[in-house]
Amino acid sequence: MAQIEVLDIVSDNPHATIIADLKDAPQVSSDTFDCVIVTQTLHLIYEVHCAIQTMHRILRPGGVMLAPVPGISQIARDSLNRWQDNWRFTGQSASKAFADIFGADCVSVAVHGNLCTAVNFLDGLAAEELSATELDYTDPDYPLVISIRAVKS
Secondary structure (H helix, E strand, C coil), X not given: CCCCCCEECCCCCCCCCEECECCECCCCCCCCEEEEECCCCHHHCCCHHXXXXXXXXXXXXXXXXXXXXXXXXXXXXXXXXXXXXXCCCCHHHHHHHHHHHHCHHHEEEEEECCHHHHHHHHCCCXXXXXCHHHHHCCCCCCCCEEEEEEECC
8 A cells, every 4th residue: 555654854744644854854764755855945954965865864775766856946045944955956967876775776866957947047047938849849968857776776
């Protein structure tokens, strides 16, 4: 039977079933999850290598970690000062950071975006305001989103 857990660092999230900090979460058992999805979060964790180690530890062997991270983006700010924006990944830095822990053969990284999508994103336009041709073109020099997939061996 499938079960979904939601991890948050703060306890005021009513959807959170696990309160923990990914940089060090000893209360989360090792070899527990088939899949860990960490969406647009890793750039907010200063100790990002520790967070990657935690994700590796809590995955079962054969488990998959999926993490989209921002490439080109404005700085994210939390008005309550609970977190801050620390990093921007490139395809290369994401590959290296995850390969250090998961192994190079277990990591795949894809970049998405181009100059047009980056400029329009920063200007506040929605994807619906661009054509399919503008959205589908990928230019590795202007990554808007970087998708990381890592499998625990």
